[in-house]
Amino acid sequence: MTMTEPQAAARTPDNPQDIDVLFDAATVRDRVSALGQQIGRQIGGEDPILIGLLEGSLVFLSDLVRAIPAPVRFELIQVHSGVDSGVLRIEYPIPLDIAGQSIVVVKDVVASGVTEPYLAQQLRDHGARMVRFAALVDLPDERKTDFRPDYAAFSTPRRGVLVGFGMKHGGRHGNFPGIGCLRGTD
Numbered sequence: 001m002t003m004t005e006p007q008a009a010a011r012t013p014d015n016p017q018d019i020d021v022l023f024d025a026a027t028v029r030d031r032v033s034a035l036g037q038q039i040g041r042q043i044g045g046e047d048p049i050l051i052g053l054l055e056g057s058l059v060f061l062s063d064l065v066r067a068i069p070a071p072v073r074f075e076l077i078q079v080h081s082g083v084d085s086g087v088l089r090i091e092y093p094i095p096l097d098i099a100g101q102s103i104v105v106v107k108d109v110v111a112s113g114v115t116e117p118y119l120a121q122q123l124r125d126h127g128a129r130m131v132r133f134a135a136l137v138d139l140p141d142e143r144k145t146d147f148r149p150d151y152a153a154f155s156t157p158r159r160g161v162l163v164g165f166g167m168k169h170g171g172r173h174g175n176f177p178g179i180g181c182l183r184g185t186d
Helices: 025-043 056-066 114-123
Strands: 021-022 049-053 073-077 080-084 087-091 102-110 132-138 153-154 179-182
Touching: 021 025, 025 056, 025 102, 025 132, 025 153, 056 073, 056 102, 073 114, 102 114, 114 132
Parallel strands: 049 073, 049 102, 102 132, 132 153
Antiparallel strands: 021 179, 080 087
C-alpha cells in the first residue's frame, strides 16, 4: 500500500477533466498487477470466487482477475445500504451458490468500514468458507470501525471526491485511467 501526496494536476489527453492526480495510469496498472500476483500466491488452489460490487469496482475487477495467475471465477452484485429505524440494512442478490467457497469481495473504496463486516457475515451466513476484501483504494483515516481490507492497491487519506479507474462522480470521470480527486472537492 502506498501513501502519497497528489501529483500536480495537468490538462493532458489523459487528464482532460481537471483532476488532481493521486496515482497515474502506469502506477495504477502496476499496483493492480502486483496485487493480482499477491492474491494468486495467497489463494493457491482455493478456486475462489471474486465478487465485484457494482458499480465502482467494475474496472478494478476486470484488471484484477486478469492479473491473478490462477483460475478464478467472478460475479457482480449491487449492494444497497441504508438505515431503517437506526439499523443498517443491506440488500443484495447472491446470484450463485457460495456454500463452501472462498470469496474475495472486490471494492473500489473502503472508507468507514461499516458495511464490510456486515456483508462478510451475510456471505458467511450463505455458506462462504472464507471471505476476504480487496480494495482499489483504502481510506484508513475515514474508518469508523476496526475493519481493514485484506488487500489494497493504495492507501491514502481522503482529499475529496475520488474518480477514475471506474470510480465515477455524477456518472462521469470513471474512464480516467488513473485515480484522482476532482478539483474543488477537497
